Amino acid sequence: MSEEELDLVQKVREELEEIEVSDISEHSARFEALHEKLQESLKSIDNL
Numbered sequence: 001m002s003e004e005e006l007d008l009v010q011k012v013r014e015e016l017e018e019i020e021v022s023d024i025s026e027h028s029a030r031f032e033a034l035h036e037k038l039q040e041s042l043k044s045i046d047n048l
Contacts, residue, residue, distance in 0.1 A: 008041055 001009075012034065019030045 012038065 015030070015034050019027060019034070022030065
């Protein structure tokens with residue numbers, strides 16, 4: 001894995017940990033934002 005990929009994985013893990021301890025009312029919006037971030041990352045990997 002490249003340094004950039006490792007950085008992304010670490011950021012996702014940190015975000016998931018933050019979501020876990022956040023108020024449940026925030027979960028949906030935060031998961032959606034994280035999902036969008038991951039989709040954009042995958043698109044850039046696939047050059048779409």
